[in-house]
Amino acid sequence: MNAMTGTRTWTLAIPAPVPMKSANSNDHWRTTSRSRRAWREAAYGRAALAKLPRGLRRIRVDVELRFTTVRRRDAPNYHAGVIKPCIDALTPERRVRKKDGSYRVERGWGLIPDDTAQFLDLTAPRIGPPVPKGLHPYGLVVLTITDLSEREPS
Numbered sequence: 001m002n003a004m005t006g007t008r009t010w011t012l013a014i015p016a017p018v019p020m021k022s023a024n025s026n027d028h029w030r031t032t033s034r035s036r037r038a039w040r041e042a043a044y045g046r047a048a049l050a051k052l053p054r055g056l057r058r059i060r061v062d063v064e065l066r067f068t069t070v071r072r073r074d075a076p077n078y079h080a081g082v083i084k085p086c087i088d089a090l091t092p093e094r095r096v097r098k099k100d101g102s103y104r105v106e107r108g109w110g111l112i113p114d115d116t117a118q119f120l121d122l123t124a125p126r127i128g129p130p131v132p133k134g135l136h137p138y139g140l141v142v143l144t145i146t147d148l149s150e151r152e153p154s
Helices: 029-050 075-088
Strands: 009-015 059-066 092-097 103-109 120-122 140-147
Touching: 009 029, 029 075, 029 103, 059 075, 075 120, 075 140
Parallel strands: 059 120
Antiparallel strands: 009 140, 059 140, 092 103
């Protein structure tokens, strides 16, 4: 909780489970699907470790991408493959029907009911300082979550 404003905030540092792929990468759909699932699971695990609350009405999420090398990157290009699965992990668990009629479970923490604009204010992602490759071989994603439940949406 921020002592000055009384606003609750949490920071999740998510070590990249797989290399961060931008929208410009041209991977096969199966590879992309596995990568997104790995990101969602990693974010879910970090939410569980942080013991985030459940059932908040509205949050703001600030995203910082930290790579192991310093070079020019366009942060919004990492939305679909990295940021979106991390945000999805903050929503409730859901069951997805497969073509064979069985179900696949996509784990979710339930911090907010959905990742629509009604419940989520997602700021533009930014590139943060580099991290040591020995500590985080594929980089790090830092989510700063602010509880906006007490405020009226603007």
